Amino acid sequence: MHIPDGILSPTILAAGAVVSVVVLAKSVQESKKNLEQTAVPIMGVMAAFIFAAQMVNFPLLGAAASGHLIGGALAVYLFGFWPTTLIMTTVVTIQAVVFQDGGISVLGINILNMAILAPLAASIVYKLLRKSKIPVTLMVFIAGWVSVVATAAFAALQLGASNVVSYRLALQTLILWHSIIGIGEGLITGAVVPFARRSSFFLTRREERS
Amino acid sequence: MMKKRIYIWITVSLFIAGAVSLLASQHPDGYEKAGKELGFIDRATSYLHSPLPDYAIPGMHSWLSSSLSGIIGVVITFGLFLLLGKMAGKRN
Numbered sequence: 001m002h003i004p005d006g007i008l009s010p011t012i013l014a015a016g017a018v019v020s021v022v023v024l025a026k027s028v029q030e031s032k033k034n035l036e037q038t039a040v041p042i043m044g045v046m047a048a049f050i051f052a053a054q055m056v057n058f059p060l061l062g063a064a065a066s067g068h069l070i071g072g073a074l075a076v077y078l079f080g081f082w083p084t085t086l087i088m089t090t091v092v093t094i095q096a097v098v099f100q101d102g103g104i105s106v107l108g109i110n111i112l113n114m115a116i117l118a119p120l121a122a123s124i125v126y127k128l129l130r131k132s133k134i135p136v137t138l139m140v141f142i143a144g145w146v147s148v149v150a151t152a153a154f155a156a157l158q159l160g161a162s163n164v165v166s167y168r169l170a171l172q173t174l175i176l177w178h179s180i181i182g183i184g185e186g187l188i189t190g191a192v193v194p195f196a197r198r199s200s201f202f203l204t205r206r207e208e209r210s
Numbered sequence: 211m212m213k214k215r216i217y218i219w220i221t222v223s224l225f226i227a228g229a230v231s232l233l234a235s236q237h238p239d240g241y242e243k244a245g246k247e248l249g250f251i252d253r254a255t256s257y258l259h260s261p262l263p264d265y266a267i268p269g270m271h272s273w274l275s276s277s278l279s280g281i282i283g284v285v286i287t288f289g290l291f292l293l294l295g296k297m298a299g300k301r302n
Contacts, residue, residue: 001241006255031298040295042212045219048288052227055265055280059235065243066235086298090291098286099279100260155241165248173247177240199215 001070001151001178002095003110005103009162016158017108023116024089030082042201043079047087049192050075051094058184060177067181070151072118073125073144074189078202081123088115109158113151121150140193141186148185152178220288227280231265232273 008016050071057066071091075084092110095101102110125143132139156174160167196202238246245251262268265279 001239003241004254005257006253007245007250028298031295032300035295035299037296037299040292040299041216043295044288044291045216045223047291048284049219049223049226051287052223052231052280052284055227055231055234055283057234057237057239059237063243064237065240066237067240068234086294087291090294091287094283094287094290096260097258098260098262099265099283100256100258100263101265103254103256104258152240159250164250164253169248170244173244174240177244181240199219200212201215201219 001110001114001148001155002092002102003106003113003155003158005105007103007162007164008106008109008158009164012158012162013105013109016106016112020089020108020111020116024085024111027082027085027089031086035083039079039083039203043075043083043087046075046078046196046201047090050087051091053188053192054091054095060180063180065177067178067184069185069188070114070118070148072114072151073122073140073147073185074192074196076119076122076126077140077143077189077193078196080203081119083203084119084123085115088119091115113155113158117154118147118151122147136193137190141190144186144189145179145182148178148182149175220284223284223288224281227284228277231280232277 050069053069053071057068059066072084072088075087089111092102092114093107096104096107096110122143125146126139129139129142152174153171156170157167159165159170242251262279262282265276267275267278
């Protein structure tokens, strides 16, 4: 899901950068009000964990393709939407700057996709399912899957809007692959959440968890 | 108590980035795969020369190269977030 340089149009890149800057300004504002210093190392270690997990591409059985965790649904479950945007932005920025994973001109769009839209999709799922009686593991699986597929759909719209390929083809192809990758996201999220809970890696204020 | 848990998670992250990552699939990811099918991935380029491109230490040709890159990445990510969190978090 890390988009390289040279594919999207300058207009889309600029629009992505502007939206990301605006949202991140709001994230910083939120954390100035709500983020306790004691939570910082816990979120930092989860950022490091997500960075590590993103390195492990899992094969998609039977296809010459792979996928890896985004981690947005995991972080949102533990910390809520606004803190997650800071965690994911740290990861995505380091990947682009230090490891050339995701283009530098696309950083705004990659932050928008993986640090804002993926967590946003997951937090909507949590909001909808919070009151239902389904088990936590199933809920985070669904949030993980939805976050990946929704992000793929946005990435497809960005391709369409850049006149790279038709909207229809982009949506079809990206959603197809990511509906498989999303299963991996859901499984990993479902596997990690119980451990994180056992370590009390979450923010205790309830309103921040949705 | 919390300190110990944080050490455990850092150790696990270092292990994943430094060792488990060596088993990662080398196939293109979903976006690249779609890009191959639709023909747009050929336009991909890189405007920035990163110090550790593609999670490898330039000139080093062994598994250690990507293993060390992963370990460095975990350390930088943790360190940068601590800094960012300190600046963006509540003042005590």
